[in-house]
Each structure stands twice: as C-alpha cells, then as structure tokens.
Amino acid sequence: MPQYVKQRWIPESGPGIPRRDKQGGEYRAFVPDLLSGSAWVIPPALAKQAAEVEREILALSRNDASGQLESIARLLMRSEAILSSRIEGIAPQVDKVVLAELAQDEDVRGFKESAEAVARNLKVLRSIEESFTNEPTITVELLERFQSELLGDNPSIPRGLREMQNWIGGSNRTPIGADFIPPPPGQVRELVEDLCAYLDSAQHGSLIQAAIAHVQFETIHPFADGNGRVGRALIHGVLLRRGLTQQTILPISLVLGTWSHKYVDGLSAFREGNLSGWLEVFLDAASEAVSQASLIAKQLEEIQSDWIRRVEESRRSDGKQRALRSDSIESKLLRGLPAHPILTTKAVQRLYGVTPGNARKALERLQQAGLLRTTVLNKRGVLGYHADDILDLLSR
Structure with a gap:
C-alpha cells in the first residue's frame, strides 16, 4: 500500500536565514507502491478511451504531409523540447534555441544559457528516442544518463539518483509545509529499479503504461533536478518502445503546459490511490496532443505548398521554365527546413553532402525567393539563413 512515512527535518543554521526556515520538526514523505506485481484493473470505459486515443496516434503517425513525416516529427520534437522547458520556467526565443542546436556542430554566437538548456532537452528526447527503441533493457544508469x-x-547540481530529500512547493530551505514531498532518499533506488522493470514489461497497453510510468517517475522525483523534463520525455520513450510511434510526434508538453491545474489534480489523484482520476487527465491530454500535432502538420503542409509556389515564381522570373527537380539541393532544403530552420553553408554541406559552392548557391536561391532571411552568426561573418515561417510556427 502507498504510505506516508514520518521523517525529521534538521534545519540549516546561520545568518540571513528567515526564522520560519530555522524551525525543525517532522514532515511526511510519500512512498508509492511498487509497480511490479500491481493488481490494477483498468475500468472498461478508460480502457476503451485508451484504445481510441491509440488509434488517433497511429493515424497521426501515418500523416505523411507531402511525404515528409521525418521533417514533421523533428518539428514536433523541437516543439516538445521547447514547451517542456517552458513548464520548468526556461523560455528563450525559438530562434535562440535553434542557434544553440547549431552551435553543437559549429561556431555560432547570439544565444544564452537558457537556449542551451532547451537544446539539451532536445538532445535528451533524441537519446530517449534511440535508447528506448534499441536498448534491450531499461536501467537506472540509462535514466541517470538522460x-x-x-x-x-553545470557542476552545482548533483548527478544521478538523489541522496537528499527534495520537495515541491513551499520554502526552498525546508520541506515542512511543502505541497508534496517525494520518498526519502534511502527508498529511491528500489523504486526506480522497479520502475525500470515496469518500463521493460507489457503489463498494460502502450498508452496506459506511458501514463503510469510518467506519474510514478514524477512521484518518486528521483533526481535533484531535471525530473519534469525527463519524466515527460519518458512518455515518448514508452510509446516508441511499444511500437505505437516510430518517432517523437506527440506534443504532450504543449497540453500539460496549458493544463497545469488539471495536471496537478491528476497527479494528486494518483497519489491518493485514484488511478482512474490520473488516467482520465492523461488520456484527455494525449488526445488533445494528437489534435495539436495534426494542426501543426497541416500548417506545415500549407507553408511548404506556399514555398514551392514562391520558388517556382522566382525561377520563372529568372527565365527558367522547367519545374524544380525533386533531387535538387533546393528541393532537399525545402523538405528539410522544418527540421533545420536555421542553416549555414557548412550545415548544408554536413546534412546533404554537397560542396560549399553548391550549398551557398542553393541557400541564396531560396533567399532570393523570399523563403530565407540572413543574419551574421559570429565574428568571422558566417551567415545564418533563417526560415522564419518555421520559427513563427514553433512560436505560436
């Protein structure tokens, strides 16, 4: 049975600490049930709803707008990373995040640490996408790596499973009066090992499993920092591991970011023994995420249709009567811009295996057609080509 365990808090001492934070005393930490061997029975109505949402997700996976599911998936993954970080209070501009991504491969300036933090969130999503698809076993060490x-x-934040008590809400200095206090550190490893075993199982359907894995992870709160972002990424990991999706395409953070009160209510319901209350919130959020992803895919298709029209008009104005070849560098760029909305000549070389001269000419032709805007990215005058239509779509 889930239970609250009494713990004793020994407060900090020293100057500058408010009196209320110098008070020691008892607090109650919540310890959830282990997932292995749990006898949860999913109510038929919720099981039916889960099956319906799974069909919606499968239909979304088949949404191959203009044959570009890969680009749509990368666009949605970036959207997920940005929105998940915003929930944690990290909210740089979208173009700064893309620049931070680009800086992982070349010399780029013009962004701050907050943008790097979101770029790292995107890296975690990619790692989970690869690991949950290919790793034979999900381990504690793998979660610690994420x-x-x-x-x-950042050297100031402890890595790996926490060795101290953490809490949510209340004072930064004491758990007494907090909104929620996760399990004591001595019980974290057993709970996470049990969660990993559940992630490797097929005890429940894919979407139900993703819901339970996420709420259990957030309840354990196993790290000193990064629990929210890793926990939301685990949703995608489960769906990938079970084969419900092939890529990260479900922008669940987009929904949870706007459903903050409902989300907290759902977490609280689970911790009070009401699994159905949590599943209702999660399944509704997953269905809304499918709707949002479908909308983004439709908007992307409209943008790319407009791009093709503008490119053909530009070509005709230059006296070129033949349509753009599908194997040309410009066509490849048009398909790839949703995944890489800021490019340099070097990036085009790296992504498409072309010469510097051909990369630059293709970028300049798309700039001439009005699809790309240029900025200077470093002191050496390297130009960045921005697809503002995509950056604006991610900012909505």
Missing part, C-alpha cells in the same frame, strides 16, 4: 545530458556541464 539527466546528465539534460544538465550539461
């Missing part, structure tokens, strides 16, 4: 990738080089 957290380490998320934190980057």
Whole structure:
C-alpha cells in the first residue's frame, strides 16, 4: 500500500536565514507502491478511451504531409523540447534555441544559457528516442544518463539518483509545509529499479503504461533536478518502445503546459490511490496532443505548398521554365527546413553532402525567393539563413 512515512527535518543554521526556515520538526514523505506485481484493473470505459486515443496516434503517425513525416516529427520534437522547458520556467526565443542546436556542430554566437538548456532537452528526447527503441533493457544508469545530458556541464547540481530529500512547493530551505514531498532518499533506488522493470514489461497497453510510468517517475522525483523534463520525455520513450510511434510526434508538453491545474489534480489523484482520476487527465491530454500535432502538420503542409509556389515564381522570373527537380539541393532544403530552420553553408554541406559552392548557391536561391532571411552568426561573418515561417510556427 502507498504510505506516508514520518521523517525529521534538521534545519540549516546561520545568518540571513528567515526564522520560519530555522524551525525543525517532522514532515511526511510519500512512498508509492511498487509497480511490479500491481493488481490494477483498468475500468472498461478508460480502457476503451485508451484504445481510441491509440488509434488517433497511429493515424497521426501515418500523416505523411507531402511525404515528409521525418521533417514533421523533428518539428514536433523541437516543439516538445521547447514547451517542456517552458513548464520548468526556461523560455528563450525559438530562434535562440535553434542557434544553440547549431552551435553543437559549429561556431555560432547570439544565444544564452537558457537556449542551451532547451537544446539539451532536445538532445535528451533524441537519446530517449534511440535508447528506448534499441536498448534491450531499461536501467537506472540509462535514466541517470538522460539527466546528465539534460544538465550539461553545470557542476552545482548533483548527478544521478538523489541522496537528499527534495520537495515541491513551499520554502526552498525546508520541506515542512511543502505541497508534496517525494520518498526519502534511502527508498529511491528500489523504486526506480522497479520502475525500470515496469518500463521493460507489457503489463498494460502502450498508452496506459506511458501514463503510469510518467506519474510514478514524477512521484518518486528521483533526481535533484531535471525530473519534469525527463519524466515527460519518458512518455515518448514508452510509446516508441511499444511500437505505437516510430518517432517523437506527440506534443504532450504543449497540453500539460496549458493544463497545469488539471495536471496537478491528476497527479494528486494518483497519489491518493485514484488511478482512474490520473488516467482520465492523461488520456484527455494525449488526445488533445494528437489534435495539436495534426494542426501543426497541416500548417506545415500549407507553408511548404506556399514555398514551392514562391520558388517556382522566382525561377520563372529568372527565365527558367522547367519545374524544380525533386533531387535538387533546393528541393532537399525545402523538405528539410522544418527540421533545420536555421542553416549555414557548412550545415548544408554536413546534412546533404554537397560542396560549399553548391550549398551557398542553393541557400541564396531560396533567399532570393523570399523563403530565407540572413543574419551574421559570429565574428568571422558566417551567415545564418533563417526560415522564419518555421520559427513563427514553433512560436505560436
């Protein structure tokens, strides 16, 4: 049975600490049930709803707008990384995030650490996408690696499973009066090992499993930092591992970011023993995420149709009567811009295996057609070509 365990808090001492934070005393930490061997029975109505939403997700996976599911998936993955970070209070501009991604491969300036943090969130999503698809076993060490990738080089935040009590809400200095207090550190490893075993199982359907894995992870809160972003990424990992999706295409953070009160209510319901209350919130959020992803895919298709029209008009104005070849560099760029909305000549070389001269000419032709805007990205005058239509779509 899930239970609250009494713990004793020994407060900090020293100057500058408010009196209320110097008070020690008892607090109650919540310890959830282990997932292995749980006898949960999913109510028929919720099981039916889960099946319906799974069909919606499968239909979304088949949405091959202009034959570009890969680009749509990468666009949705970036949207998910940005929105998941905003829930944590990290909210740089979209173009700065893309620049931070680009800086992982070449010398680019013009962004701050907050943009790097979102770029690392995107890296974690990619790692989970690869690992949950290919790794034979999900382990504690794998989850710890995701957290380490998320934190980057920040030396002030402990890595791996926490060895201290954490809490949500209330004071930064004491758990007494907090909104929620996760399990004591001595019980974290057993709970996470049990969660990993559940992630490797097929005890429930894909979407139900994703819901339970996420709420259990957030309840354990196993890390000193990064729990929210890693926990939301685990949703995608489960769906990938079970074969419901082939790529990260469900922008669940887009919904949870606007459903903050409902989300917290759902978490609280689970911790009070009401699994159905949590599943109702999660399944509704997943269905809304499918709707949002379908809308983004439709908007992308409209943008790309407009791009093709503008490119053909530009070609005709230059006296070129033949349509753009599907194997040309410009066509490849048109298909790839949703995944890479800021490019340099070097990036085009790296992505498409072309010469510097041909990369630059293709970018300049799309700029001439009005699809790309240029900025200077570093002191050496390297130009960045921005697809503002995509950046604006991600900013909505």
